[in-house]
Amino acid sequence: MEKMPYRIELDTVTMPPAAVAPVVSSNWQQGLPTLAGEQVVLRELRASDAASLFALLTTEEVSRFISPPPTTVEGFERFIAWTLRQRLAGTYACFAVTLRGFNTAIGIFQIRELQPGFGTAEWGFAIGSPFWGTGVFEDGAELVLDFAFDSIGVHRLEARAAVPNGRGNGALQKIGAVQECVLRKSFQRNGQYLDQVLYAILDSDRREATAAVRVH
Numbered sequence: 001m002e003k004m005p006y007r008i009e010l011d012t013v014t015m016p017p018a019a020v021a022p023v024v025s026s027n028w029q030q031g032l033p034t035l036a037g038e039q040v041v042l043r044e045l046r047a048s049d050a051a052s053l054f055a056l057l058t059t060e061e062v063s064r065f066i067s068p069p070p071t072t073v074e075g076f077e078r079f080i081a082w083t084l085r086q087r088l089a090g091t092y093a094c095f096a097v098t099l100r101g102f103n104t105a106i107g108i109f110q111i112r113e114l115q116p117g118f119g120t121a122e123w124g125f126a127i128g129s130p131f132w133g134t135g136v137f138e139d140g141a142e143l144v145l146d147f148a149f150d151s152i153g154v155h156r157l158e159a160r161a162a163v164p165n166g167r168g169n170g171a172l173q174k175i176g177a178v179q180e181c182v183l184r185k186s187f188q189r190n191g192q193y194l195d196q197v198l199y200a201i202l203d204s205d206r207r208e209a210t211a212a213v214r215v216h
């Protein structure tokens with residue numbers, strides 16, 4: 001999340017309203033699939049998600065260890081339009097997190113290409129704090145991992161978490177991300193440079209974890 005590429009100040013392209021037609025293709029670049037877990041449903045973002053995402057993702061506790069989110073509802077609308085353009089370009093995917101039976105977006109999961117062809121990719125996530133510690137993260141993360149490895153064909157999925165971000169580090173560890181190193185003073189937030197932990201999950205890690213779950 002920390003290094004996700006969207007930057008409000010660079011997004012000056014005026015685009016027609018984002019297309020929100022139902023997914024009719026298995027090609028994720030044309031439209032993200034809807035992924036259903038036990039608690040959550042992940043789906044394509046819509047312009048109408050801007051208000052709830054603005055309310056939930058701009059609080060101090062959610063945003064303090066991630067790149068600054070947009071500061072207005074309109075800024076989130078532009079961010080959402082940008083995510084759809086990036087998905088069409090085939091370099092990035094962003095899912096809205098909703099609770100089963102509800103349509104409100106309460107968070108996001110993002111995946112972006114780090115190498116052409118998505119051999120190496122990076123993911124990031126943010127969920128509104130009322131839903132922390134509820135299992136929503138883990139449920140959504142499993143869906144995104146399956147999507148990244150099985151649908152996109154990612155080989156290595158990286159994540160970065162600022163060292164003082166206890167929940168971010170705890171969340172990554174509990175879903176099997178492997179800590180590889182510390183990137184010293186690699187993330188600037190509120191005028192301060194923070195160390196980040198670099199995590200990765202390999203497609204082989206994922207296959208082993210999935211096989212182990214089947215055995216038990």
Ligand SMILES: CC(C)(COP(=O)(O)OP(=O)(O)OC[C@H]1O[C@@H](n2cnc3c(N)ncnc32)[C@H](O)[C@@H]1OP(=O)(O)O)[C@@H](O)C(=O)NCCC(=O)NCCS
Pocket residue numbers: 001002061062063065066124125126127128131132133134135136137138159160161162165166167168169170171174
């Ligand atoms: C990251 C995020 C999506 C995780 O969702 P969550 O619901 O908080 O995650 P969970 O509660 O499932 O898991 C967090 C784990 O970290 C642990 N944890 C909490 N605070 C901790 C701390 N200070 N130090 C270490 N571990 C901590 C929790 O106990 C939990 O583990 P457990 O379920 O085994 O007890 C959410 O906290 C969030 O949106 N944070 C703000 C955005 C952000 O920082 N994103 C970038 C992450 S790299």
